[in-house]
Amino acid sequence: MIKKHKSHQKWSWIFLVLFIGLSVIDFRFGLLGLICMTLPMFHALRGAGKAHCSFYCPRGSFLGRFLKSISLQNNLPVWAKSKKVKNVLLIMMITMLIVGLFHANWHGLNMLKSGFVLFRFMTASLVVGIIMGIFFKPRSWCQVCPMGHGTGLIDKAIKASKK
Numbered sequence: 001m002i003k004k005h006k007s008h009q010k011w012s013w014i015f016l017v018l019f020i021g022l023s024v025i026d027f028r029f030g031l032l033g034l035i036c037m038t039l040p041m042f043h044a045l046r047g048a049g050k051a052h053c054s055f056y057c058p059r060g061s062f063l064g065r066f067l068k069s070i071s072l073q074n075n076l077p078v079w080a081k082s083k084k085v086k087n088v089l090l091i092m093m094i095t096m097l098i099v100g101l102f103h104a105n106w107h108g109l110n111m112l113k114s115g116f117v118l119f120r121f122m123t124a125s126l127v128v129g130i131i132m133g134i135f136f137k138p139r140s141w142c143q144v145c146p147m148g149h150g151t152g153l154i155d156k157a158i159k160a161s162k163k
């Protein structure tokens with residue numbers, strides 16, 4: 001039986017604002033970004049598909065809520081939504097994150113630098129998401145989002161393994 005999810009997207013943007021606010025105060029809070037990155041995959045791995053994107057994601061919630069009135073509402077070009085672009089973005093983001101964390105912990109575990117790497121990573125993708133949401137539809141970022149794309153790939157692999 002498919003479990004029904006209640007959408008929390010009306011208010012889940014609060015977590016994103018809290019995350020940014022706390023991280024600015026202390027970069028160590030940036031480590032909380034790991035939750036944001038792993039939750040979509042967690043839902044996919046337990047067979048809930050892209051439930052995180054549809055019902056919980058604070059970033060999706062933020063983009064949908066705050067860009068509605070200023071968005072130019074254009075459609076994202078077809079090429080930008082292609083698998084190739086999404087795969088390149090996913091590989092780029094994973095590489096940037098690994099390299100950043102590697103450098104941050106080069107001389108031993110460093111929570112402050114690691115937190116900063118995650119904060120920078122989350123904020124940079126949010127800024128890109130906001131710019132995209134202004135020029136195109138508010139949640140255009142979701143059409144290329146590496147986390148959403150990665151989650152979709154996991155979901156597909158799980159479904160294929162059950163056939």
Ligand code: SF4
Pocket residue numbers: 040052053054057058059060061141142143145146147148149
């Ligand atoms: S695609 Fe990305 S930003 Fe959009 S809802 Fe999913 S995880 Fe969040």
